[in-house]
Amino acid sequence: MTKKRILISMLVLLLAGWSSAATGDEDGSRLWLRLDPAATTATITGVKGTAMTELQTYWQGGPIVLKRQKGMPQDGYTIKSQGGKTVIAASGDAGLLYGAYHLLRLQQTGQPCDALDISEQPAYDLRILNHWDNPNGTVERGFAGKSIFLNPDPARMQMYGRANASIGINGTVLNNVNAKPEALSTESLLKAKGIADQLRPYGIRVYLSINFASPMRLGGLKTADPMEADVVKWWRDKVDEIYKLIPDFGGFLVKANSEGEPGPQDFGRTHADGANMLAGVLRPHKGIVMWRAFVYNPQSSDRANQACEEFMPFDGKFADNVIIQIKNGPVDFQPREPYSPLFTAMKQTAMMVEFQITQEYLGAANHLVYLAPMWREFFSFVKPSSLRAMAGVANIGDNVNWCGHHFAQANWYAFGRLAWNPSLTSGQIAEEWLAQTFFAPNDNTPQACKTQILDVMLASHEACVSYMMPLGLHHIFAGNHHYGPEPWYKPAGVRADWTPPYYHKADATGLGFDRTLKGSANVRQYPDELCRLYNDINTCPENVLTWFHHVPWDHKMKSGRIFWDELCHKYDDGVHQARHFLAVWDALQPYVDGQRFGEVQRKLRIQARDAEWWRDACLLYFQTFSKRPIPQDMEHPVHNLDEMMQFRIRISNYENPACGYTK
């Protein structure tokens, strides 16, 4: 060892010691990458780059060789133990980096690392975060502070790169799908270039959301008609400008003719016309267009029908570098939706799923809701191989702990892991996340506690569905936020499909939206077998029952209860589960640092109270239609409907409620 190296080692030791002594408390800023720098630098040889520096800093094992190897699949890697060394091989830097993080994960979770024979490749080439960040730094449906891209902090950008690379995410859309034309101004592009340069070492490409009317509103043209030559030229020039700054720029994400955003239909053109024009100017640079299918208009009698109605005519009409980006469900990121039938209807179009990592409809950054089970449920209906890529709306902000809720980090993590390999189970992912985030290989946390918190994660999405919208209920949120319940919200003048009664259709006879062949016929958009299953109230899975049926209050459920009683019990079960989560967490107090323990505990308490709010508001409101008693064998509502109807949370779309129901 040189003197210099000894000095550095001492410094590292000192820092590590200081950090564990001074903290005990952790702030969550290290996410799941909580390895302390290794005491001595391991011998890493071979390809220089981020993989090497990460291993040099954190690897605590024997020598590693980083090897470039032709013919391997993009981003794939092998890790093999060979003659006392560990060899990571890949065709390029990204694969080596993913291999390095794989190895570090094994080390951090205490797996044996001495007889490795690993071969990995991702299910999708494109694994992309969508940031809904606005130019002023607000984040739409962001519950963790301001945009990290507003004034990109180098250390923060580095950590963002490491975190994403460690789970295989290789693309990021920097701005909100409700995009301002200024997103393409030279000033913005220079900023994007700065970010791209910071993320490139971590294998991450940047993308931008664009406003379809940019040629007019930014370029001063008279039209944005995609068939007009100067519009196409404007786009071509703009794209050339971008690629000069960012040679590996990924492409555009487009929300067009949706919720007031401009699109080709404003100029008498189709989604295909618009998407293909952009695809054309991007093709020379190998850029892509991700064209969103999230469309609905107030005239349709069933919002759930509209993506298919608008997009099916263009199946097979899109250019090969266009991918249609479809939300997992046909409405909008509800706690539970059936899958969007567009996924199985379209046969000749490249598709990608858009999951929402940020919990817009799932308790924001206050509720512990682990989303992997929800995404896995989607994949049980939509074959992973039928998709070209995966996108996730990020839950990241400038909060110290990145996501507002320590457990929300698990959703970022799980999204990345599933985009790499959608056949990983929710439990596998949660277990490895917990092991890295809260525990250490040889810590003294009893196995029972670890199992219980794992069970909490796995049960949390279903619990949230139970206390918010069980049995297929959807979109009964408050008028001015998507956090609490207002199933009664229906002020005059608001378009019907923005009010809960449009969705729940409660009346004296029952509850739910008749989407059968006798109703809106939404079931017809599904493959025949599913169509028959959903169409019959006696075969329709009960977890989507009121999604597809207007269910009579006395409909007999599989439990033997009538529907009303079952609904009551579901809500009450959700409340009890939320309380149970708190109890499980509390038992972990001796084993989790004080800061994170307290912060999570505070959130779990909010969640337990909110669960009661949901149960009481929804049951008491629906009871005004069902005219039936709350079953005697469950806990009864403790709030009053009239008081809850007066209660308001005044928040914007850019913030997390400080707490939930406070009456």
Place this chain on the structure above:
Amino acid sequence: MTKKRILISMLVLLLAGWSSAATGDEDGSRLWLRLDPAATTATITGVKGTAMTELQTYWQGGPIVLKRQKGMPQDGYTIKSQGGKTVIAASGDAGLLYGAYHLLRLQQTGQPCDALDISEQPAYDLRILNHWDNPNGTVERGFAGKSIFLNPDPARMQMYGRANASIGINGTVLNNVNAKPEALSTESLLKAKGIADQLRPYGIRVYLSINFASPMRLGGLKTADPMEADVVKWWRDKVDEIYKLIPDFGGFLVKANSEGEPGPQDFGRTHADGANMLAGVLRPHKGIVMWRAFVYNPQSSDRANQACEEFMPFDGKFADNVIIQIKNGPVDFQPREPYSPLFTAMKQTAMMVEFQITQEYLGAANHLVYLAPMWREFFSFVKPSSLRAMAGVANIGDNVNWCGHHFAQANWYAFGRLAWNPSLTSGQIAEEWLAQTFFAPNDNTPQACKTQILDVMLASHEACVSYMMPLGLHHIFAGNHHYGPEPWYKPAGVRADWTPPYYHKADATGLGFDRTLKGSANVRQYPDELCRLYNDINTCPENVLTWFHHVPWDHKMKSGRIFWDELCHKYDDGVHQARHFLAVWDALQPYVDGQRFGEVQRKLRIQARDAEWWRDACLLYFQTFSKRPIPQDMEHPVHNLDEMMQFRIRISNYENPACGYTK
């Protein structure tokens, strides 16, 4: 029937029909006297008076004879079926009235009335309500509106008289024990005379609370020294003035040298000097003095010791028309206290118990807490025969339903019934109150529902103790009200015995006030057997454990749990009971009028939420000392200590909180 009588009957029928048609909803103003006027007037002969008019209006059975009969005990009566008639006999009007109400109660509760042989006499001659009403109409610890005596409404006074007579109450103290000197002004006395005149037909005498300094502050004398001749003369003149206006005036209630009120000690005299002087001027008129033993001063190391310390020296020294009025417990109407040892210590002094009907420390008019079990518990330690009389601090105001909470009426009712016969069980009283107040003899309410709500009443006091102050805890209320928890309240400069830590003494070793022989020796004030029982932590009843002991957190309880765990479970049990009460009530919806159902339901919801507030605030606060986890097998706190510590309810001592915890 004369024409006039037929007309009256028709009018009565009309009114009855109107009332039952228009209501369905009831407002509770009729209390437990919900008999509709009878369709035809029964034949009532004999002694004219209130008994006769009440029977003429409400009795639906055969002929009744009201008979005066010498030699019967005061207020006693017999009811006998004789030759097709029912004969009520008593030595005076009051006895006949009580007999008449007895008969009406049998009718209203559907008992057979054809073979009666009843003989009743009250346990006490004096059965007295204490109103803590102020001259401005506020009611101290009143949760049901303003004073009914502020502008006495004749119809209201009549109902007040009927209600009290129906349960045997025969005295009422019109004004607050914290009495203004002006209570004895001629203007006030004229007002008292008006009330006395209205209540006399119902056998009720009026009493007044007096301010001991009245001779100075009202009479302009230089002193109120009870040994000074002109002070005595002032009182004699004042008493003469009273009796001229109110010939059957009952006497004085005195709070002296307590909580800042003046008393004989201010002039170097004793409680006995003061009480006996007043007794002397009242004796010629057969008036009495009720002298309160509620005394404590901030210097004593144990407030619970002080009544005995101050009063025992005067045992046997009080005049024979003085009764020492002692609160049931040694501190102050806590959810649970051991009995005040003064009751068993004094051997030669007339004593009466002061119960608090108004729920100052028991959830005000928001919580359903039926108090008969608490009072019966007192009588299991203090023999009823050792007392001369019974007083109850009224829970009555000008609210439509009199008591703020429909179920609070049951406490007024139970107080009267127990003052008549302290050996009635809590269940008997609750059952007859429920039958009169909510049900009718042949209604369709399922017996199971009736049994369940009866069980709720019987369990309610213990439940309240559990969620507020289990295992002997006491006086951990908020600084500015006696409604919610603030076990942490201890601002600088506030006298210690007005702060919770004085009472709970939580520290790292345990919880509770050491009143053993090694501590404040309060146990020594009890009879030897009890002293030994209470003094030993292993024999001390657990429901008063922290009252007498500083209990180690890991003390082994009878359940096998350690003390901390037991405390947690008690609190949680209380929460679950409160929720259960709500469920039971909800099942009664089909059988109770909508207004009362809804009003009670709203209160029960507050109670369930408050129970959670209590549990969470107390456990989270005590946990900062116990440093032990909340047991895993119970529901965990869902509120945060810091948030609860910020929460304030801003109310005066004269109002019911609109709702409980609202964070």
